[in-house]
Amino acid sequence: MGVVKADGYGHGAVEAAQTLLAAGAFGLAVASVEEALFLREGGIRGFLLVMGYTPRETVADMIRQRISVALLDEDHGRELAEEARPWVEKGAPPLPVHLKVDTGMSRLGVLPQGAKGAVSLLGDSPYLHWEGTFTHLARADERDPGPTHEQLERFQQFLHGLRLKGLHPGMVHAANTGAALQFPGARLDAVRVGIGLYGYLPSPHLENPGLRPVMAVKSRLVQVKRLPPGTPVSYGGTYRTQEEEWVGVVPLGYAEGIPRLLSNRGHFLWQGQEVPIRGRVCMNLTILSLPREGKRGDEVVLLGQQGDEVLDAWDWARWADTISYEILTGFGGRLPRYHVGKREDGR
Ligand SMILES: Cc1ncc(COP(=O)(O)O)c(C=O)c1O
Incomplete structure (x- = not known):
């Protein structure tokens, strides 16, 4: 997934999206529903994920525009399901969601130990389609691999727990640029690469595999x-x-x-x-x-x-x-x- 939030890291979201899709990106990821709708208005089709918060008022647009959204916790899931319900009952496909798991960033997402409610909601709701499960890494751009291995381990354990219960986490993804470069084990089903696609390392001390800045x-x-x-x-x-x-x-x-x-x-x-x-x-x-x-x-x-x-x-x-x-x-x-x-x- 090409990450094109913040106006394509300042390069122009639509142009960055077009370039990345033409170059073979599977899909795109943004921070907000506004950014996602801006891309759709700009003619960008295909897989598009809102990684941040999706307010309930925007669910109809997300369904209409086939935009995937992050589910942050049980309450949020309930709101999304409630809003999706009338549309699904009228024949629309269920809202595609990616469960966001907080494995160490302490930002958005469910903590693994507190995920039960969100997981059963997702597993049961006919109004939500469990399309994916993801986490975000806090320290993948650092030299010390320890903290990233710990986060990845927590994520894997969480996924394992789901599978043991017969649940399907959908496509699983964790890696940003730092992890995609330094942790092959983090590549999973997809990577969410941002800064690297614009020609920069996430941290200047990493070895450059040949990235060149896009912007002048x-x-x-x-x-x-x-x-x-x-x-x-x-x-x-x-x-x-x-x-x-x-x-x-x-x-x-x-x-x-x-x-x-x-x-x-x-x-x-x-x-x-x-x-x-x-x-x-x-x-x-x-x-x-x-x-x-x-x-x-x-x-x-x-x-x-x-x-x-x-x-x-x-x-x-x-x-x-x-x-x-x-x-x-x-x-x-x-x-x-x-x-x-x-x-x-x-x-
Ligand atoms: C959830 C998430 N995934 C992926 C990325 C892409 O990170 P990077 O630009 O370091 O590749 C970001 C950006 O910060 C993000 O917030």
């Missing part, structure tokens, strides 16, 4: 000027020129996805070299120090390659004390996006 972010200087020595730059004057200094202004700021934490810390690429951000990142503008005169219209690369230099989301994550996921998803939404590359139809 580029802009152009909109103004260039030479500042006298001792000039404060941007809000708060947190940077002051030492000597005469060329600066170039980029028309993107924190509203477009540049973390404000990059103020006086981050770098972009200009004329094939890294140039530092000076002063605070503004809402829609960022100021760079240029080693020599530049001109309006010069290309600036925020993420990607220029000449021999490359910047990726893990570089940014280091500067902003975060992870590549947050950097990539931060670019969802406001920027114009161009999807380039090979398409199945050859266009």
Whole structure:
């Protein structure tokens, strides 16, 4: 399953979905019903799973659009079944659900020891179709395999318990990118890979099997000027020129996805070299120090390659004390996006 939540990790959910399905993905997974419906409106068909919470008011849409949903606990299951009932009685197929088991993330899902109610509901309800059972791994991107093995073991025991009772957990899945790469035993019937499909490792210390970032972010200087020595730059004057200094202004700021934490810390690429951000990142503008005169219209690369230099989301994550996921998803939404590359139809 290709995970295309958060607007396809900032790449465009519909375009990412189309690309992944054309490349052979079995299906797609998202976080919310809104994201799932957005994909259907965008013409995306086939298997689609909402991994997060599905509110009861949305069950009719889920049935109509053939979207699979996660069942989080017995109460939730009851609500889903109640809402599905009138539709099923009118001849619609039962709502496809995947039981979410909390084996160590302590987030969504039933605890294995408290799953009895949800399990019997699922096993018995004619309004729900038990299509799958899954868990989510909290530490599969780490070097120490111990915690992941423990979670997988708990999941396997849970599945074993179901089978002993003659119950069928449907398709079983657990692995995110980290587990798909590092724990072959976690691949089960399906994997739910997100970050890896966008060309990033879930953690920068893992060995890269050849992933390359999908997203590049580029802009152009909109103004260039030479500042006298001792000039404060941007809000708060947190940077002051030492000597005469060329600066170039980029028309993107924190509203477009540049973390404000990059103020006086981050770098972009200009004329094939890294140039530092000076002063605070503004809402829609960022100021760079240029080693020599530049001109309006010069290309600036925020993420990607220029000449021999490359910047990726893990570089940014280091500067902003975060992870590549947050950097990539931060670019969802406001920027114009161009999807380039090979398409199945050859266009
Ligand atoms: C339940 C679930 N499965 C799979 C993924 C994909 O994770 P990753 O992007 O690390 O591959 C996520 C994303 O965090 C998730 O929440």
